[in-house]
Amino acid sequence: MIKFSHVSLIYPNSTTTVLEDLNLTIDEGELVLVIGPTGSGKSSLLRLINGLVPHHTGGILAGDVSVNGTSTQIAKPGAMAHLIGIVGQNPANGFVADTVEEELAFGMEVLNLPNDVMRKRVEEVLDLLSLAPLRNRSIATLSGGEQQRVAIGAALVTHPKVLVLDEPTSALDPIAAEEVLSILHRLVHDLGLTVVIAEHKLERVIQFADRIVHINGAGIANIGTPEEILMNSPIAPPIVHLAKALGLKEIGLTVREMRRMTTAFREMPTQEQRNDEIKTGNPVISIENLNVNYGDKTALNKVSSTIHEGEIVAVMGRNGAGKSSLLKAIAGVSPVQSGEIQVLGNNPSDLQGKARRQRIGFIPQEPSDLLYGQSVQIECDQADRDNELATGTTFSVLEQLVPGISGTTHPRDLSEGQRLGLALSVVVSSNPTILILDEPTRGLDYEAKSQLTRILIQFAATFGKAVLLATHDVELVAELATRVIFVADGDIVADGSTLDVLLSSPAFAPQVAKVMSPQPWLSVKDVVAAIKEMP
Amino acid sequence: MKTTSNVITFSRPTAFVLLVASLFSAAGFLWPFFYVGQNLPQTQLFFWIAVAFSCVVVVLQVSSQQLDAKSIALLGVLSALIAALRPLGAGAVGIEPMWFILILSARVFGSSFGFLLGMISMFVSALLTGGIGPWLGYQVFAAAWIGLIAGFLPKAIRENREIVMLIVYAIFSAQVFGILMDLQFWPWALGSSTQLSYLPNGDLAENLSRFITFHFATALAWDIPRAVFTSALIIFSGKPVLSALRRTHTRAAFIAPINFIERVK
Numbered sequence: 001m002i003k004f005s006h007v008s009l010i011y012p013n014s015t016t017t018v019l020e021d022l023n024l025t026i027d028e029g030e031l032v033l034v035i036g037p038t039g040s041g042k043s044s045l046l047r048l049i050n051g052l053v054p055h056h057t058g059g060i061l062a063g064d065v066s067v068n069g070t071s072t073q074i075a076k077p078g079a080m081a082h083l084i085g086i087v088g089q090n091p092a093n094g095f096v097a098d099t100v101e102e103e104l105a106f107g108m109e110v111l112n113l114p115n116d117v118m119r120k121r122v123e124e125v126l127d128l129l130s131l132a133p134l135r136n137r138s139i140a141t142l143s144g145g146e147q148q149r150v151a152i153g154a155a156l157v158t159h160p161k162v163l164v165l166d167e168p169t170s171a172l173d174p175i176a177a178e179e180v181l182s183i184l185h186r187l188v189h190d191l192g193l194t195v196v197i198a199e200h201k202l203e204r205v206i207q208f209a210d211r212i213v214h215i216n217g218a219g220i221a222n223i224g225t226p227e228e229i230l231m232n233s234p235i236a237p238p239i240v241h242l243a244k245a246l247g248l249k250e251i252g253l254t255v256r257e258m259r260r261m262t263t264a265f266r267e268m269p270t271q272e273q274r275n276d277e278i279k280t281g282n283p284v285i286s287i288e289n290l291n292v293n294y295g296d297k298t299a300l301n302k303v304s305s306t307i308h309e310g311e312i313v314a315v316m317g318r319n320g321a322g323k324s325s326l327l328k329a330i331a332g333v334s335p336v337q338s339g340e341i342q343v344l345g346n347n348p349s350d351l352q353g354k355a356r357r358q359r360i361g362f363i364p365q366e367p368s369d370l371l372y373g374q375s376v377q378i379e380c381d382q383a384d385r386d387n388e389l390a391t392g393t394t395f396s397v398l399e400q401l402v403p404g405i406s407g408t409t410h411p412r413d414l415s416e417g418q419r420l421g422l423a424l425s426v427v428v429s430s431n432p433t434i435l436i437l438d439e440p441t442r443g444l445d446y447e448a449k450s451q452l453t454r455i456l457i458q459f460a461a462t463f464g465k466a467v468l469l470a471t472h473d474v475e476l477v478a479e480l481a482t483r484v485i486f487v488a489d490g491d492i493v494a495d496g497s498t499l500d501v502l503l504s505s506p507a508f509a510p511q512v513a514k515v516m517s518p519q520p521w522l523s524v525k526d527v528v529a530a531i532k533e534m535p
Numbered sequence: 536m537k538t539t540s541n542v543i544t545f546s547r548p549t550a551f552v553l554l555v556a557s558l559f560s561a562a563g564f565l566w567p568f569f570y571v572g573q574n575l576p577q578t579q580l581f582f583w584i585a586v587a588f589s590c591v592v593v594v595l596q597v598s599s600q601q602l603d604a605k606s607i608a609l610l611g612v613l614s615a616l617i618a619a620l621r622p623l624g625a626g627a628v629g630i631e632p633m634w635f636i637l638i639l640s641a642r643v644f645g646s647s648f649g650f651l652l653g654m655i656s657m658f659v660s661a662l663l664t665g666g667i668g669p670w671l672g673y674q675v676f677a678a679a680w681i682g683l684i685a686g687f688l689p690k691a692i693r694e695n696r697e698i699v700m701l702i703v704y705a706i707f708s709a710q711v712f713g714i715l716m717d718l719q720f721w722p723w724a725l726g727s728s729t730q731l732s733y734l735p736n737g738d739l740a741e742n743l744s745r746f747i748t749f750h751f752a753t754a755l756a757w758d759i760p761r762a763v764f765t766s767a768l769i770i771f772s773g774k775p776v777l778s779a780l781r782r783t784h785t786r787a788a789f790i791a792p793i794n795f796i797e798r799v800k
Contacts, residue, residue, distance in 0.1 A: 058791020
């Protein structure tokens with residue numbers, strides 16, 4: 001179906017090859033996963049398939065890419081539209097229409113399909129992706145997972161033979177992600193659709209992949225079955241790391257496989273329950289009976305909680321459960337209907353200027369909302385000046401966090417991970433007492449994520465600051481958080497140590513915990529430590 | 536060598552059609568000075584229709600060209616922006632932020648783009664503000680010419696001198712637009728009895744002096760505030776907006792070279 005022969009790619013005004021001599025044949029009905037560090041060329045590979053690269057971007061393409069026998073050298077992206085559906089990294093950027101139904105119909109309108117066909121296919125897709133209850137909703141009001149489903153639906157209505165998705169689950173909660181992936185799995189198996197996915201959160205997709213293309217930083221690609229690639233790749237989901245840490249000969253890709261392989265470890269006599277009481281420093285945030293409404297919709301309903309110094313609190317819950325509302329209310333950037341929030345004894349919405357920067361650092365879901373400079377350098381210098389730091393301090397923090405960013409780049413030209421790194425460096429430079437992050441891991445690769453984990457833990461433990469983050473990434477929470485607040489439908493339904501909360505909810509349990517249940521181990525680190533202690 | 540598509544540029548045949556249509560609409564503006572005859576209402580009607588028709592011809596000619604997706608997207612977004620800005624100033628005298636965006640976009644994306652942007656945005660904003668009438672064709676052409684000429688301003692001038700140049704042009708175009716609108720308005724708006732009214736079959740010099748007086752009477756209310764407001768916008772936000780537009784131009788990768796080769800080595 002898709003054939004790359006000796007493909008190398010060089011972008012204009014650049015001397016480095018993004019991909020080098022890639023040979024790859026993807027058959028009909030295959031689900032291929034593209035992995036690699038941020039900026040390695042995953043998106044380029046995806047966009048080569050329908051000819052957006054090089055027809056839209058320019059560049060030198062060596063070799064040939066052909067889809068269903070048509071070479072992209074000859075056919076422009078428009079001529080491939082009926083053949084290839086493409087879903088971008090941020091679905092909100094790709095929407096054209098206002099409501100779900102109109103958005104679904106738009107692609108067919110462009111291809112000039114007859115009206116009755118359009119009606120029928122819109123219905124089909126509404127059912128296929130369980131979008132029927134949302135059909136008349138305005139797209140702007142949908143949650144991330146729902147938007148992602150609409151974007152996939154909009155790509156599917158034209159009945160493409162190939163579906164290309166760039167990080168389809170990175171903004172989704174585990175359950176919504178599973179929903180999207182199982183839909184893709186079904187499309188592959190029922191309709192013989194060929195699917196190519198780029199994704200960082202391997203633990204979510206690995207079990208569905210037939211083959212993996214692993215691009216390393218230098219543009220060289222390894223291609224093989226998931227087992228072959230993951231055995232030797234530094235990029236791997238937690239269960240693979242677990243298998244390696246336990247010294248197993250084979251690796252399992254699903255929780256079921258791994259459970260079978262690790263029976264022996266689970267049956268070992270356990271230590272007494274890990275003592276994981278919550279550290280209580282001085283309280284820094286206290287919330288009482290907080291209500292937040294958007295029009296008629298209740299986002300938070302009488303929420304009360306207290307957060308202390310040195311804690312790393314993860315706020316989890318479904319898309320649209322009220323995580324962002326809670327964070328925004330604490331950061332003082334959105335209005336509160338009733339109730340009281342105290343941040344270090346102040347009402348956060350009264351804090352201004354320097355007093356505010358030194359108390360609360362807030363990184364919103366879209367980090368570029370914080371970035372106004374024309375280049376990374378200007379942004380960093382501004383942060384240095386604002387906080388009276390030596391010139392270059394912020395930039396060196398950024399260097400540590402995400403190495404290899406050129407100071408002259410425009411912030412909006414950075415990848416999502418790099419942009420988050422920049423926003424984080426700028427916010428941390430003012431040394432706030434409380435750091436609030438909304439969905440910090442979307443678009444981050446494993447390397448960047450472990451950097452982030454390291455920095456946040458250091459920030460909280462060494463300097464005694466409080467970190468509050470909303471995330472869907474259970475693996476990150478298992479590594480990082482000391483406490484989890486679980487929000488559902490505007491209420492706090494669980495609040496306790498990471499171990500207690502994650503183990504009590506199967507859907508939100510990390511992979512290692514699922515494998516090792518009933519042992520109370522959340523991460524590979526825990527397992528290794530526990531096994532070492534055993535006689 | 537192959538390249539990615541360029542931002543809209545008119546081909547020779549299109550430029551020719553455009554010239555003819557422009558001459559026609561210019562005649563539509565200027566006829567009162569040269570009019571000799573008895574059928575004033577019919578002549579007026581003829582030019583109303585002729586100017587509107589010229590618009591349609593230009594649009595048809597342009598759309599028969601191969602327009603590329605990126606240019607259309609840019610045109611669409613900028614026209615929507617301008618159209619959305621226009622009602623802001625509909626009630627207030629001369630507060631018309633649209634000229635600011637039009638001039639800057641035409642400066643960055645070139646004269647052909649400026650011409651189309653002027654046309655489309657004027658038309659769309661008329662739909663939004665309910666400003667549809669015989670004057671619409673005239674407004675569309677006037678805006679198109681302003682965009683066209685903005686695209687012809689010398690490219691090499693940058694930084695502060697560029698801002699100064701754009702301010703001079705903004706003042707010039709505010710006045711030109713005012714004169715053109717008065718021209719199409721004047722023959723029929725005042726009635727025939729005032730001292731400033733158009734004299735059918737009158738002396739050219741007499742009519743000119745009447746028009747100039749009429750124009751200055753209205754200019755104080757409309758054209759001068761328009762020039763001041765547009766210049767102020769260019770002074771305060773010209774640089775960041777220009778750099779945002781230029782970045783868009785770079786990001787869209789217009790005429791970036793495409794090269795297909797066998798093997799790298």
